[in-house]
Amino acid sequence: MKKYYIYFSFVFIFCIFCVSSVFAATLTGVVKYEGEAPKFKEIKMDADPVCLTHHNNPVYPQILLLGEDNAMGNVFVHIVSGQPRGKFPPPDQPVVLNQKGCMYDPHVLGVRVGQALKVLNPDGTLHNVHGLPKENEEFNIAMPKFRKEITRTFDKPEFMFPMKCDVHPWMGAWVSVMDHPFFSVTKEDGKFRIEDLPAGEYEIEAWHEKLGTKKATIVVAEGDTKEVNFSFSKP
Ligand SMILES: [Cu+2]
Structure with missing residues (x-):
């Protein structure tokens, strides 16, 4: 009988921990x-x-x-309103924006304040990464074919600024700098x-x-x- 008590105690304690994340x-x-x-x-x-x-x-x-x-x-x-209070530290992992085949992938993305945005250039050609934020600092960084990645961070929340490449006028992406994690971007589904x-x-x-x-x-x-x-x- 005693071993059942021990077993149920374990299950009970485990569930207190697991339920705390299930509450959300x-x-x-x-x-x-x-x-x-x-x-x-x-x-x-x-x-x-x-x-x-x-x-x-x-x-x-x-x-x-x-x-x-x-x-x-x-x-x-x-x-957009009713945002939970509290601080939401940004993830350690960067958000990755690829310039694959002279197209941005993804085309729309969210990055957190203080989180790294890593921009890749696998194309073997020159791109320039031209971001046009208003709250954050504008940037314009050349990525010749040998420069495979750059990283940028943003210190202010800013909803949707455009990014473009001045070499390839068809390239465009939208970046939103978020001060909380409650967002999601739809894919093709x-x-x-x-x-x-x-x-x-x-x-x-x-x-x-x-x-x-x-x-x-x-x-x-x-x-x-x-x-x-x-x-x-x-x-
Ligand atoms: Cu380009």
């Missing part, structure tokens, strides 16, 4: 595009033959990234997931570079998993 809520959802998608012109990379060598298929602008069933990528979903939200009422915003923003208000209790879906259409 999770927010999930899917972003979709409604209506007929506009057609985009193929990007012509003839100006730089090195870029051309990286592609066997036509390349299109990343403005509207649609997956199966009109699921929508490159949408930035984040909490349109899905987002925001975890570890304390119980509360929040206003959630989905942002798209051309189609504007959509908002929703949610209330989550501890341990909830809530689903919120957004849809965008041509204005």
Whole structure:
């Protein structure tokens, strides 16, 4: 009998620890595009033959990234009000922005205040990394083909500034410098997931570079998993 007491004590103590992380809520959802998608012109990379060598298929602008069933990528979903109090130290790991085949990957990204943004150049050609923030300092860093990576950090929160490459005018990305971890960027499946939200009422915003923003208000209790879906259409 005694060994059962010991066993149950272990289970009880373990569950106190595991439940503490289960208490936080999770927010999930899917972003979709409604209506007929506009057609985009193929990007012509003839100006730089090195870029051309990286592609066997036509390349299109990343403005509207649609997956199966009109699921929508490159949408930035984040909490805009009701943000939990407290300090959220940035992760030690950098956020990576690649310039692969003379295209930014990802096209939309979030980085935390103080977190490193690592920009890679695997292309074997010259790129220049030109960021145009307003709250943070503007930067313009040449990356000749031998300069494979650079790192940049940002000391102020700033929502969505553009990045561009002055060598390849079709290259563009959007960077948001966040002071909290409650954001997510959709990929081609349109899905987002925001975890570890304390119980509360929040206003959630989905942002798209051309189609504007959509908002929703949610209330989550501890341990909830809530689903919120957004849809965008041509204005
Ligand atoms: Cu470039």
